[in-house]
Each structure stands twice: as structure tokens, then as C-alpha cells.
Amino acid sequence: MDAVILCAGKGTRLLPLTENRPKPMLPVGGKPILEYIIEKVENLVDNIYLVVKYKKDVIIDYFRDHPKVKFVEQGDIDGTGYALLSARNFLGDEFLVINGDIVFEDRLKEILLHENAMGLVEVENPKEFGVVVLDRESNIVEIEEKPENPKSNLINGGIYKFQSDILDILEDLEPSERGEVELTDAIKELIRERKIKGIKLKGYWNDIGRPWDLLDSNRHILKGIKREIKGEIGENVIIEGNVVVEEDAVIRHNTVIEGPAVIKSGAVVGPLTYIRPYTVLMEDTFVGNSSEIKNSIIMRGTKIPHLSYIGDSIIGENCNFGCNTITANLRFDNKPVKVNIKGRVVESVRKLGVIMGDNVKTGIQVSFMPGVKVGSNSWIGPNLLVDKDVKSNTFIYKIDEKKVKRL
Structure with missing residues (x-):
């Protein structure tokens, strides 16, 4: 049996983080989302087919040496259904299908025990997802996308086991109103013909x-790490809790790191730096004198040299x-931070800092208000409040x- 992972989407709700990389390649816990999915399935299947399109070279370059x-x-037609159909010529009688943008424990x-199955998740806000209704035998009888009045709190978890006849159904489907061939439309057709078991995912x-989802998954993964110190540690450095300091990372003197946290290879931290829990510093980053980082993802090559504070933020490369x-x-009012997502202002979480793309430069004395997004390749001049x-x-x-008056 093989697995198909759908990785072709752009992830517009995560802009500017996805300006230069596809959503499955965003890092959580120090690795791309997609890498965790591949690790989940690599011992269960013979081959892993990654369906790529947007910024495909980023995925190909990273995983080209994986043996499976x-x-x-994916061709010109968008949609999850057409993405799966793109792999038709490589698939056998049964296969796994997984969305490339989910973090899961199950x-x-x-799921593998059944001919056709879908992983389900119980949530408090089902109207934001594809809602699933089961019969008494846990067979799926209905799927409704983002209903105003959900009939259950079970949603499509983006993990499937299919037989090859799902591909025949996809072949005959017409694109939806938004011009995409949707996998859920094919599943609705399949429900009429045979049983699809709904399996509640564990964990x-x-x-x-959305950006705060990335921070949430980052925290979850960091809770499971074990202490491992391989890098160079200077004098008077305090490392508390489960912290990973990879080989070739440097922690300079008088730095404090509170776990869980990950410091990747090539990162330089300190002196006198304060790294607080749930922080990831990716490869070749630099956080310098008297800077503080908390609950944030700092991507490869970014430099935060001195006297700065980064909290609850995601900073690009x-x-x-x-x-x-x-x-x-x-x-001030402790209400959820508001963020502009695809032109609509939405409430996020109680604490959220800046969401920043790649290659951004700031001058001295720059401040960012909560929930602000900064696109890639931008310059922020000195003494600015970015609101x-x-x-x-x-x-x-x-x-x-500036006025000068002679005395």
C-alpha cells in the first residue's frame, strides 16, 4: 500500500509566511509540518507520493533523498480531488491520503483496518470545517462544508483510506463553483455507493x-522533546528543563534558556540573552546581547542582535x-488580538505578536502592535510604531x- 500527501496548496491565510514556501514546509518544533507526516507513514507504506505545485522546488529539494x-x-486544475487524481497512474488498489498541512498524534x-475510512476530529467550532454525520455503526452518512448550523461536532480530519474506485468518481466530477475538483465531492458520491467508516482520531x-495555529502546534511538539545539549556552551549559562541545543550551535556566556526550547545547528545565542519557553531558533539564527524571545518561531538566518523583545511571534528567514x-x-483589554486574514479582520488568541515574512529589515527603535503582519522584502525605518x-x-x-537654533 502507498500513501499520497497533498502538498500543492498555497496557504493564503498564512501569508506572508507562505510567500516563499508552501504551507507544508512551515516549521513547527524545528522541522517542516510535512516531515512529521512523512515520519508517521514511512513505516506503514511502500511509497509516499507528494503532490506538489506551489513553490514545489522547496519540497523537492528538502525530501529528494528520502528513499520512499x-x-x-498537480496540473492546471486546483482542488484536493484533482491533486489526488494527479497520482492515479502510480497507485494500486488501496492507499492512504493525508492533507499536507495537519499536525496529528494518531x-x-x-484507519488502515477498513476498506474506506476517514479520520474524524471532535471540535468546539465545527462550523469552520467540513462537518460529518455518522450513523449508529459509525458509517459516514453526510458531509457538509462549513455549515451555519452544524449537525454534529465531528469534522473531517484530513486523513483517509480509500480503494481505487474513488479515482473513477473523481474522473467524472465537474469542477465546483470556484473552479476546483474537490475530494469531499467525490466522498459524497462514494457514500451513496458503499460504506465509509468514520474513525475518531486519538490525541x-x-x-x-492561520498563524496562531502554527504557534499552537509548535507548543504541542515542544512539550514532547527531551533534553539534549550538543552545542558549545559558554560560562555561566543556565539551561532549565527540556532544551535541545544541536551540534554547532553556540550559547554564549550569561545566557538563560528555559525549556521547552530548540536551538538548531549554526544558531548563536548571547551573551546575556533570555530564551523563554516554547521558542525555536532555526538554523544560523542569531539572538544577541540583552534580547528576549518568548513562544516564537525564528526562521533560518534571521538576526536579532541586541536589546529586542520578540513574543508570541513568527519571524521569517x-x-x-x-x-x-x-x-x-x-x-490592554485582554481581548483576543485581531488579525487581517484574506481581507477580513478576525479574532485570534489572547497573545499574538508580529507575523513577518522573509528578508525584512528594521531600523532602531521599531515597535510592532499585536497581530500586525509584515510582508517579505520590506524595510521598516527607525523610530516607527507599526500598527x-x-x-x-x-x-x-x-x-x-529638525530645527536648530543658535544661542
Whole structure:
């Protein structure tokens, strides 16, 4: 049996983080989301087919040496159904299908016992997902996408076991109103013809659709790490709890790290740096003198040299922060931070800092209000309070009138 992982989507709700990488390649706990999925299935299947499209080279370059991974490019038609159909010529009589943007704990063994099955998740807010209704024997009898009045609190968990006849149904489907061939439409047809077992997934599950989902999954994964110190540790360094310091990382003197946290290879931390729980510093990052990082993901190559505070934030690759760059992460009224998602302002979580793309530079004394997004390749001039989203490739600065009077 083989597995198909659907990795072709862009992830527009996660912009600007997905401007230069597909959503499955966003890091949580120090690795791409997709890597965790592959680790879950690699011992259960013969081949793993990654269906790619948007920024496909990022995925191909990362996984090209995996012995079981093969790549299938999705064609011109969008949608999860067409993504699966793209792999048709490689698949046998039965196969696993998994969305490439979920973080989950379930070991999948119960799903594999059935001819056709779908992993289900019980949630408090089902109207935001595909809602599933079961009969008394746990067979799926109905699926409804984002209903205003959900008939259950069980949702589609994005994990499936299918027989090959699902591909015949997909072949005959017409694109939906938004021009996509949807896998859920094929499942609705399959329900009419045969049974699909609904299997409640065990343990943690998260569909990474918004930036704060990424931070939530990052915290979950870090809770499970074990202490492992391999890097170079300077004098008077305090490391508390479960912290991973990879080989070739450097922790300079008088630095404090509170776990759980991950410091990747090539990272340099300190001196006098404070790393607080649920922080990941990816490869070749630098956090310097008197800077503090808390509950944040700092991507590869980013530099936060001195006197800065980054809290509850996600910072892209190769950013460079000027002295005293500060992220606010909490409203005065303690209400959820509001974030612009695809042109609509939505409530997120109580604490959320800045969401920043790649290659952003800040001048000295720059502050970001909670929930602000900054697009890639932007420059933020000195002495600025950024209280609105910044589009990509933008230079923001202010000109103060300076007067000089001779005495």
C-alpha cells in the first residue's frame, strides 16, 4: 500500500509566511509540518507520493533523498480531488491520503483496518470545517462544508483510506463553483455507493490554517522533546528543563534558556540573552546581547542582535532587526488580538505578536502592535510604531522636521 500527501496548496491565510514556501514546509518544533507526516507513514507504506505545485522546488529539494518519497506535480486544475487524481497512474488498489498541512498524534492503525475510512476530529467550532454525520455503526452518512448550523461536532480530519474506485468518481466530477475538483465531492458520491467508516482520531490534531495555529502546534511538539545539549556552551549559562541545543550551535556566556526550547545547528545565542519557553531558533539564527524571545518561531538566518523583545511571534528567514525592536503581544483589554486574514479582520488568541515574512529589515527603535503582519522584502525605518499591516516590498519611514537654533 502507498500513501499520497497533498502538498500543492498555497496557504493564503498564512501569508506572508507562505510567500516563499508552501504551507507544508512551515516549521513547527524545528522541522517542516510535512516531515512529521512523512515520519508517521514511512513505516506503514511502500511509497509516499507528494503532490506538489506551489513553490514545489522547496519540497523537492528538502525530501529528494528520502528513499520512499516520490513527487507528482498537480496540473492546471486546483482542488484536493484533482491533486489526488494527479497520482492515479502510480497507485494500486488501496492507499492512504493525508492533507499536507495537519499536525496529528494518531498512529493510523485503526484507519488502515477498513476498506474506506476517514479520520474524524471532535471540535468546539465545527462550523469552520467540513462537518460529518455518522450513523449508529459509525458509517459516514453526510458531509457538509462549513455549515451555519452544524449537525454534529465531528469534522473531517484530513486523513483517509480509500480503494481505487474513488479515482473513477473523481474522473467524472465537474469542477465546483470556484473552479476546483474537490475530494469531499467525490466522498459524497462514494457514500451513496458503499460504506465509509468514520474513525475518531486519538490525541492532538491541528489543521494549520492561520498563524496562531502554527504557534499552537509548535507548543504541542515542544512539550514532547527531551533534553539534549550538543552545542558549545559558554560560562555561566543556565539551561532549565527540556532544551535541545544541536551540534554547532553556540550559547554564549550569561545566557538563560528555559525549556521547552530548540536551538538548531549554526544558531548563536548571547551573551546575556533570555530564551523563554516554547521558542525555536532555526538554523544560523542569531539572538544577541540583552534580547528576549518568548513562544516564537525564528526562521533560518534571521538576526536579532541586541536589546529586542520578540513574543508570541513568527519571524521569517533572513530578517535583520535593528537595536530595540519590540513586538507587543497583548491588548490592554485582554481581548483576543485581531488579525487581517484574506481581507477580513478576525479574532485570534489572547497573545499574538508580529507575523513577518522573509528578508525584512528594521531600523532602531521599531515597535510592532499585536497581530500586525509584515510582508517579505520590506524595510521598516527607525523610530516607527507599526500598527497596520505592511505589504511586501515596501519601505516605510518617517521624516521628522529638525530645527536648530543658535544661542
